[in-house]
Amino acid sequence: MRIALFITCFNDTMFPGTGRAVVDVLERLGHTVDFPQEQTCCGQMHFNTGYRPDAVPLVDRFARVFGEYDAVVTPSASCAGMVRENHPVLAEEHSSARLQADVAQLVPRVHEFTEFLVDVLGVSDVGAAFPHRVAYHPTCHSLRGLRLGDRPQRLLKAVKDLDLVDIPAADSCCGFGGTFAVKNADTSTAMLADKMRSVLDSGADVLCAADNSCLLHIGGGLSRQGSAVRTMHLAEILAATEGGPR
Amino acid sequence: MTGQGVVWLGSPPFPKAAREALKNDQLRANLKRATTTIRDKRLAVASELDDWEALRESAAAIKRRTARHLDRYLLQLEESVTVAGGTVHWAADAAEANRIVTELVRATGEREVVKIKSMATQEIGLNEHLAEAGITAYETDLAELIVQLGDDRPSHILVPAIHKNRGEIRDLFTAEMGSWGRPAPDGLTDEPAALAEAARQHLREKFLRAKVAVSGANFACAETGTVVVVESEGNGRMCLTLPETLITVMGIEKVVPTWSDLEVFLQLLPRSSTGERMNPYTSTWTGTTEGDGPSAFHLVLLDNGRTDTLADTVGRQALACIRCSACLNVCPVYERTGGHAYGSVYPGPIGAVLTPQLVGVETAASLPFASTLCGACYDACPVKINIPEVLTHLRAEVVEAKGRSAEALAMKAAGVVLDSPRLLGAAQKAAALGGRVLSRDGRIGRLPGPLHGWSDSRDTPAPATESFRTWWRKNKENGESR
Numbered sequence: 001m002r003i004a005l006f007i008t009c010f011n012d013t014m015f016p017g018t019g020r021a022v023v024d025v026l027e028r029l030g031h032t033v034d035f036p037q038e039q040t041c042c043g044q045m046h047f048n049t050g051y052r053p054d055a056v057p058l059v060d061r062f063a064r065v066f067g068e069y070d071a072v073v074t075p076s077a078s079c080a081g082m083v084r085e086n087h088p089v090l091a092e093e094h095s096s097a098r099l100q101a102d103v104a105q106l107v108p109r110v111h112e113f114t115e116f117l118v119d120v121l122g123v124s125d126v127g128a129a130f131p132h133r134v135a136y137h138p139t140c141h142s143l144r145g146l147r148l149g150d151r152p153q154r155l156l157k158a159v160k161d162l163d164l165v166d167i168p169a170a171d172s173c174c175g176f177g178g179t180f181a182v183k184n185a186d187t188s189t190a191m192l193a194d195k196m197r198s199v200l201d202s203g204a205d206v207l208c209a210a211d212n213s214c215l216l217h218i219g220g221g222l223s224r225q226g227s228a229v230r231t232m233h234l235a236e237i238l239a240a241t242e243g244g245p246r
Numbered sequence: 247m248t249g250q251g252v253v254w255l256g257s258p259p260f261p262k263a264a265r266e267a268l269k270n271d272q273l274r275a276n277l278k279r280a281t282t283t284i285r286d287k288r289l290a291v292a293s294e295l296d297d298w299e300a301l302r303e304s305a306a307a308i309k310r311r312t313a314r315h316l317d318r319y320l321l322q323l324e325e326s327v328t329v330a331g332g333t334v335h336w337a338a339d340a341a342e343a344n345r346i347v348t349e350l351v352r353a354t355g356e357r358e359v360v361k362i363k364s365m366a367t368q369e370i371g372l373n374e375h376l377a378e379a380g381i382t383a384y385e386t387d388l389a390e391l392i393v394q395l396g397d398d399r400p401s402h403i404l405v406p407a408i409h410k411n412r413g414e415i416r417d418l419f420t421a422e423m424g425s426w427g428r429p430a431p432d433g434l435t436d437e438p439a440a441l442a443e444a445a446r447q448h449l450r451e452k453f454l455r456a457k458v459a460v461s462g463a464n465f466a467c468a469e470t471g472t473v474v475v476v477e478s479e480g481n482g483r484m485c486l487t488l489p490e491t492l493i494t495v496m497g498i499e500k501v502v503p504t505w506s507d508l509e510v511f512l513q514l515l516p517r518s519s520t521g522e523r524m525n526p527y528t529s530t531w532t533g534t535t536e537g538d539g540p541s542a543f544h545l546v547l548l549d550n551g552r553t554d555t556l557a558d559t560v561g562r563q564a565l566a567c568i569r570c571s572a573c574l575n576v577c578p579v580y581e582r583t584g585g586h587a588y589g590s591v592y593p594g595p596i597g598a599v600l601t602p603q604l605v606g607v608e609t610a611a612s613l614p615f616a617s618t619l620c621g622a623c624y625d626a627c628p629v630k631i632n633i634p635e636v637l638t639h640l641r642a643e644v645v646e647a648k649g650r651s652a653e654a655l656a657m658k659a660a661g662v663v664l665d666s667p668r669l670l671g672a673a674q675k676a677a678a679l680g681g682r683v684l685s686r687d688g689r690i691g692r693l694p695g696p697l698h699g700w701s702d703s704r705d706t707p708a709p710a711t712e713s714f715r716t717w718w719r720k721n722k723e724n725g726e727s728r
Contacts, residue, residue, distance in 0.1 A: 220707075
């Protein structure tokens with residue numbers, strides 16, 4: 001199986017450790033992965049903010065870069081959702097029949113990281129060890145967009161020495177919402193305040209999720225408060241091993 | 247400060263109105279308590295039905311089919327109502343609807359009307375229009391009465407006074423009831439039973455006196471000409487049965503083809519709205535019947551932007567709304583800001599997609615952005631309106647209508663960078679450098695320009711010194727992974 005990584009522009013720039021963790025986990029499971037350097041961005045920011053035509057070249061690029069692979073794996077539920085839900089929409093609205101066909105062919109091969117592990121590779125124990133109290137935040141795109149269900153929790157529960165705790169009102173949005181956090185900063189902050197309270201109430205040392213964007217938001221708020229709770233992409237927890245640096 | 251049409255003139259854009267609302271701790275506490283209670287009840291009663299998902303799918307299908315042939319069903323409705331002894335009036339917009347209703351009331355010689363909660367008459371600002379014509383409209387739905395007594399605006403579709411708690415309502419009754427009719431009893435407490443009794447006494451004299459009633463409609467059945475109102479208090483039934491003249495104002499999208507279609511909606515609506523298995527009062531009326539109920543019945547069919555909405559193949563799904571307000575009760579944005587911040591008769595997620603379509607996106611440009619696209623509304627909607635899909639669709643329309651802007655230029659520039667791995671790599675290097683300058687201990691505090699709202703309450707990590715693509719090129723390219 002030829003596996004390509006779609007690391008996403010945001011992770012590439014801000015959280016390269018997440019990409020390295022994905023590589024570690026997949027290689028540990030015996031798979032060879034590729035990172036096509038021509039990849040950039042899924043176009044989610046443009047699409048969600050109303051700049052649809054500006055996202056079309058990115059859809060076209062995505063289809064060209066990843067078209068030949070058996071599987072495209074991404075550590076972002078929201079970017080996987082963007083490709084799956086909205087690339088077909090953009091291809092139909094703004095582009096050629098060829099791109100529509102290419103997108104339709106490619107979309108079923110695009111997987112969010114935990115989906116790929118559980119559904120495609122059939123793995124729930126990835127051989128990780130992480131001796132911390134961890135809470136999982138189901139981001140809206142994981143929960144209601146991709147319907148990841150309990151896949152992330154199944155993976156986390158199989159991690160050695162990991163104590164998985166629940167967050168109260170876990171399914172409520174953290175208030176990030178991409179440009180929402182900028183355009184409606186006050187409302188976003190009010191939602192963040194409630195989410196931070198839930199995280200602190202859970203007693204977790206580490207908060208993880210399948211999207212670094214929400215973690216950037218929650219982690220940024222916790223950092224501003226001087227909280228010791230760390231935020232980590234769940235891939236980084238799955239990459240951690242006994243005797244490893246974490 | 248009552249309504250003046252779909253949008254309230256002079257309302258600030260959502261972010262600004264929300265900022266004010268967020269300062270009101272009492273409002274947030276009231277909202278959180280109310281929405282959490284209804285939300286939990288809704289989940290409990292919806293999960294009782296094994297065929298809940300099938301019901302939602304049926305409802306969505308009925309609405310789609312009706313919308314496709316709306317002209318046919320409306321003509322059928324007109325014919326059925328006429329045959330049953332009613333009169334149908336067509337109103338293209340708010341002004342026409344107001345004129346029709348005012349003339350109908352004037353023709354009776356009456357100077358006051360009782361009203362049962364109607365979103366459509368809120369939408370057209372009927373009460374204000376009637377007042378200008380010297381006709382007083384009395385709201386009889388308890389929550390609408392509270393809003394009217396307070397010279398307030400509704401903040402929720404189903405519970406228009408959701409922003410008020412019991413103590414606030416008691417004070418309002420004590421202070422204001424006397425100037426509208428029977429005053430509140432002395433020593434009124436904030437016990438629900440006492441408040442309900444005060445409202446009952448106050449309203450009863452209006453029900454018994456009124457010769458004309460104005461109602462809304464939840465549904466109208468084209469096949470039989472039957473109009474349907476569902477409610478909890480029975481005040482609607484008083485309005486629908488006691489007066490001599492009944493005028494119903496109904497959005498054209500409320501028509502359903504057959505009586506049996508109602509069965510689907512009457513299961514979904516009460517469960518989705520109040521978390522009840524069945525609403526306490528379901529009133530249906532078909533034209534007029536001698537010696538029973540109103541002797542004159544008028545049905546005003548209101549367009550007011552609906553056929554334009556229907557022409558939009560993505561946006562038209564908002565017309566499927568049955569006004570249950572489940573989307574409001576699950577919306578994390580609504581829960582924090584309340585309904586007034588939307589500046590519209592239709593608040594919350596459904597308002598954010600319906601209002602801009604009814605009034606034009608330029609007039610309500612901030613509403614499609616008043617959402618995190620979290621998707622809770624879509625999951626809760628009993629007729630499966632894909633609200634996030636419509637929101638992003640309308641955002642694109644807002645951007646198009648605005649034309650050139652600083653944001654558009656920035657997005658264009660970002661698009662160019664993101665369509666080039668070389669430019670993206672260069673931007674990453676610049677960001678890493680900038681981040682090192684701005685950050686302390688790897689975190690950035692205050693940011694300038696449009697990002698200050700973000701950075702007021704959050705730190706931002708400095709961009710990585712080495713991007714993933716650079717790491718890959720150094721460590722993996724031409725190496726073992728290829």
